[in-house]
Amino acid sequence: MSAILRRPRGLVAVVFLVLLTLACVFAPLLTRFGPLEQHIETVRGLPSGTYWLGTDILGRDLFSRILYGGRSSLLGVVEAIVAHLVVAVPLGLVAGYFGGLADRVIMRLAELLMSIPAIMILLAVLAIFGNSLPVAMIALGVLSSGGLMRLVRGAALVAREELYVTAAELMGLSRFQVMVRHVLGRCRGVIIVQTSLFAAIALGVQTGLTFLGLGPQPPAPTWGGMVAEAASVFSQDPWMLVPPGTVIALTVLAFGVLGDVVRDATSERRSAAGAGRTRRRASRPATAAEPSTALLSVQGLSVAVGGESSLRLLDDVSFDIAAGQVVGLVGESGSGKSMTARALIGLLPTNCLVESGHVVFDGKTLDEGSFRAVRGREIAMISQEPMAALDPSFRIGSLVGEVVRAVEGLRGRAQRDRVVELLTMVEIPDAAEVARRYPHQISGGMAQRVAIAMALAGRPRLLIADEPTTALDVTVQADILDLLRRLQQENGMAVLLVSHNLGVIADMCSTVLVMYAGQVVEQAPVDNLFALPAHPYAAALLASSPEKAGIGQPIRAIPGTVPAPDEWPSGCRFANRCELAQPACRAEAIPLIDVSGVHRSRCIRVPVLLEQEAAQ
Ligand SMILES: Nc1ncnc2c1ncn2[C@@H]1O[C@H](COP(=O)(O)OP(=O)(O)OP(=O)(O)O)[C@@H](O)[C@H]1O
Numbered sequence: 001m002s003a004i005l006r007r008p009r010g011l012v013a014v015v016f017l018v019l020l021t022l023a024c025v026f027a028p029l030l031t032r033f034g035p036l037e038q039h040i041e042t043v044r045g046l047p048s049g050t051y052w053l054g055t056d057i058l059g060r061d062l063f064s065r066i067l068y069g070g071r072s073s074l075l076g077v078v079e080a081i082v083a084h085l086v087v088a089v090p091l092g093l094v095a096g097y098f099g100g101l102a103d104r105v106i107m108r109l110a111e112l113l114m115s116i117p118a119i120m121i122l123l124a125v126l127a128i129f130g131n132s133l134p135v136a137m138i139a140l141g142v143l144s145s146g147g148l149m150r151l152v153r154g155a156a157l158v159a160r161e162e163l164y165v166t167a168a169e170l171m172g173l174s175r176f177q178v179m180v181r182h183v184l185g186r187c188r189g190v191i192i193v194q195t196s197l198f199a200a201i202a203l204g205v206q207t208g209l210t211f212l213g214l215g216p217q218p219p220a221p222t223w224g225g226m227v228a229e230a231a232s233v234f235s236q237d238p239w240m241l242v243p244p245g246t247v248i249a250l251t252v253l254a255f256g257v258l259g260d261v262v263r264d265a266t267s268e269r270r271s272a273a274g275a276g277r278t279r280r281r282a283s284r285p286a287t288a289a290e291p292s293t294a295l296l297s298v299q300g301l302s303v304a305v306g307g308e309s310s311l312r313l314l315d316d317v318s319f320d321i322a323a324g325q326v327v328g329l330v331g332e333s334g335s336g337k338s339m340t341a342r343a344l345i346g347l348l349p350t351n352c353l354v355e356s357g358h359v360v361f362d363g364k365t366l367d368e369g370s371f372r373a374v375r376g377r378e379i380a381m382i383s384q385e386p387m388a389a390l391d392p393s394f395r396i397g398s399l400v401g402e403v404v405r406a407v408e409g410l411r412g413r414a415q416r417d418r419v420v421e422l423l424t425m426v427e428i429p430d431a432a433e434v435a436r437r438y439p440h441q442i443s444g445g446m447a448q449r450v451a452i453a454m455a456l457a458g459r460p461r462l463l464i465a466d467e468p469t470t471a472l473d474v475t476v477q478a479d480i481l482d483l484l485r486r487l488q489q490e491n492g493m494a495v496l497l498v499s500h501n502l503g504v505i506a507d508m509c510s511t512v513l514v515m516y517a518g519q520v521v522e523q524a525p526v527d528n529l530f531a532l533p534a535h536p537y538a539a540a541l542l543a544s545s546p547e548k549a550g551i552g553q554p555i556r557a558i559p560g561t562v563p564a565p566d567e568w569p570s571g572c573r574f575a576n577r578c579e580l581a582q583p584a585c586r587a588e589a590i591p592l593i594d595v596s597g598v599h600r601s602r603c604i605r606v607p608v609l610l611e612q613e614a615a616q
Pocket residue numbers: 305313331332333334335336337338339340349350351352500564565
């Protein structure tokens with residue numbers, strides 16, 4: 001609550017709703033006249049010392065009618081909310097937490113509810129129950145519960161993967177207790193946000209029904225009824241519409257603002273908690289309870305060589321990239337980095353196919369058609385062989401120009417200007433002159449700049465840079481990385497930087513994914529990974545980075561090689577090269593285990609590591 005009140009918008013919304021509710025409850029103490037009291041001498045009066053908000057067509061005090069009318073309006077909202085929560089929350093929790101048949105049945109019910117035209121049912125309910133507004137509002141709450149049901153289910157699905165939920169079950173709590181104590185708590189943010197927004201909708205519907213003359217009948221005061229009366233004399237006395245119209249608008253606005261503020265406060269608390277947990281290295285994941293807000297979300301992606309053998313090359317790869325985030329993907333040759341990068345842009349080698357999982361970009365699951373639509377525009381890619389990507393038979397200006405024409409639709413002069421602008425953006429001196437050269441007339445570093453310029457033509461929100469410096473001279477590598485860093489900061493685009501060099505990743509990225517034999521084996525903020533590499537492979541990669549070797553000393557290579565896809569062991573895939581391997585490592589597949597809220601590792605030694613950390 002304090003997080004809401006700290007925000008000026010939240011404070012104003014809460015104060016307004018509390019004061020309005022109190023004013024309605026204590027209306028007899030605040031008003032000089034009853035809501036039905038008529039003062040024939042002052043019909044349709046403007047505000048005065050006696051009638052603070054004026055009077056209506058029968059000389060009744062508008063201030064009094066608004067407060068008394070607010071009682072039924074706010075009560076109606078409460079009835080609708082209670083019905084909404086009573087139906088949606090338990091069913092959503094059961095569906096998400098228990099899954100299986102319950103999930104399937106409840107989700108069909110949610111779909112059914114979402115497809116029913118609520119307003120028709122409400123009119124029928126009012127006709128059957130003698131214009132009873134409370135019954136109509138309860139019906140509204142139930143009929144609208146499908147959306148919240150689905151959201152709670154989604155949050156519960158995430159929550160049930162939490163280690164502390166599993167631990168609570170192991171400690172002997174019944175599943176019902178775990179659901180109520182642990183899973184429900186994790187869904188609280190979603191529930192509060194949706195309830196605030198639903199309150200605004202319920203008030204709108206309630207006002208609409210009373211406007212149409214349904215619900216309490218005249219002379220009983222209702223906000224909708226007051227608007228209807230005012231509308232009938234609007235051309236002669238427009239003022240009458242102002243008090244009820246304003247209070248309705250402000251109340252709807254306050255509910256909406258409250259929902260927004262709660263959502264902001266919840267996400268802020270979550271990220272603060274995530275950061276705090278990182279520092280404490282407590283074993284809790286930072287997975288979001290609400291639907292993912294990632295720009296790109298890779299979910300359980302498995303890629304295989306097609307045909308009869310169906311050999312897996314990528315195995316259940318999942319990660320998110322937020323807008324503007326720079327994520328590093330690191331691993332030795334053959335670990336699956338390029339395959340992952342290619343899958344993100346929907347350009348797998350022709351003999352490979354996605355076996356399961358999907359790529360979600362900006363909330364949309366990408367299929368072949370949508371990959372084509374985003375490629376080069378929303379998502380762009382630069383590869384390790386820039387020279388190979390530039391057709392030697394065309395001048396640079398022509399190559400960049402054709403991309404500009406394709407993604408921006410520019411031609412002629414505008415196209416040429418944009419080409420020079422792009423080449424200048426990537427710090428190519430004398431861009432107009434370079435545009436006239438052929439690819440073989442420029443250096444490798446310059447070719448990579450041209451490739452970056454082509455990638456930026458569509459103003460991408462995500463740039464995939466697959467080993468952008470590997471093929472370049474050491475002297476040029478730092479320049480290209482500096483350029484990428486500057487462009488990323490200026491354009492605020494997200495970057496997935498693929499590299500086999502952790503030093504490069506540390507320089508550029510906030511988060512790192514370590515891949516080994518087709519799997520993500522470690523996932524962490526860069527600082528965490530460098531401070532406490534939890535997977536022996538990540539630790540070995542760190543130890544083998546050239547920066548670690550002293551001058552004149554050999555670089556410590558990791559003994560052995562990455563197993564080929566047809567040789568992946570059934571347990572930990574790094575076990576054969578790992579000094580710390582135990583029989584348990586080879587027994588069965590190892591899942592990603594939480595080291596801290598934002599740090600996960602596919603190693604069974606994580607609990608031991610955490611104990612050692614805590615002991616220090
Ligand atoms: N078209 C293909 N058909 C069959 N197997 C392939 C194909 N392309 C890659 N592979 C295999 O998939 C695995 C992952 O390859 P990938 O190129 O993604 O690795 P990488 O980590 O990017 O390595 P590098 O750093 O050398 O580029 C490797 O074992 C590789 O041999």
